[in-house]
Amino acid sequence: AFDSISIERIRSLARLSFRWMDAYRHKLKGKAAEYAVKKNKKHRIINEEIINWINNKLLK
Structure with missing residues (x-):
């Protein structure tokens, strides 16, 4: 079963999981959280600027 999944797909899902955990x-x-994860597609963690923007604009 695992042989049918590419290593790129596994890495992609791992990065996505890291972003959700960071959110x-x-x-x-x-x-x-969904917005922050989407905005940081290319990174493993969520940028502090995005966190600050969300806290100031969306959560107040």
């Missing part, structure tokens, strides 16, 4: 670590929930 929750920053206490983002729901749409705010």
Whole structure:
């Protein structure tokens, strides 16, 4: 079963998981977490600027 999944796909899903964990670590929930994860597609963690923007604009 694992042989049918490419290593690139596994890495892609791992990075996505890291971004979601980082969003929750920053206490983002729901749409705010989804937005942060989407904005940082190319990174493993969520940029502090995005976290600050979400906290100032979306969560107030």
